[in-house]
Amino acid sequence: MSALVALANVTLTANASTITFSSISQSYRDLLFVFNLKSTGTDYVQYRVNGLTSVYGFNLWDGQNTTINANSTYNTSFGQIDQNYANVVSGAFNSGSLYMADYSATDRRKNTFIKNSNQGGFQLVLNGARTPATAAVTSIVFSLGTHQFGTGASIALYGVTA
């Protein structure tokens, strides 16, 4: 029996401001999101769980072109997947994964591991993040800072047995 179970898969057929997963089953311990995203403009990808607007934390490396940056915060209104990226290469997608440990637990914030590659902006990101509260995660909304996800953008959601 696989410990990895496909729960949902969204592929956009038109531009959209958000991609939402709601009523997430509580039958698993961890969640895995595999994304292949496209933006209508230079932007960064963010997420919120359970509609919460504070206080997320993350710290990440961002390798962009030939420069490495570090960025950390403990008090943001959303979880951030990457840094601002430009669509230098037309048609390129922002691809990666978000692994949320212990999403169904109620005694701890959820540690979140993000690996992201954006060939549109020549950017690689490794990001350790956490959610703002200890409540079980039942919904997550992905969005962009100011733009929309483009047609063809997709996110697949898996439940992980633990």
Add this chain to the structure above:
Amino acid sequence: MGLFPLGLLSQGGPSGGGAAYQLIASQTLGSNTTTVTFSAIPATYKHLRLVFSGRSSTASTGFSNVLARVNGNTGANYWWNYLEVSGSTYSAIRQTVAQTSGQMGFTQNNSHTAGYFSGHELEILDYASTSIAKTARFLSRTDSVDTATAYTSFGSFVFTGTSAVDSVSFTLTSGDWIATSRFSLYGISG
């Protein structure tokens, strides 16, 4: 980058017959524990993946290093290096002499605000081989809001032994893993 998190695995095995990603064992600690061990690991997979979240029992607002060992080996047979980001700075850290464990980031000590645990991913590649040293790679993160401190570490360690890995254990440089810390071990088919 991780193996399955990049979506490289299907739910079926290579021939479509078996699961490519299977839970081998999981532990949620019922009491504080100095060493968490997975033993008698079957040699039937290509790679191992471990996911865990924990916290140190040490009564301070510092952080403790997370240490990994394989096959109960406590000799100076480990080499590790990693990248670490904290705040707006990052650094690269490596060992110039062999160590007695693989170091893989930090966990917060127990005087930090409750409800925060460190998180860790560890993948041990070709663990069942009997002819090569074992390479492991990890991504770890921890933070505390009370001291406004966070660390994310990404790196690897090499265990120079060539025996198949049949056990993996985790300790801390200070204190025990507290009760409710959770450890899961997965096998990945190849």
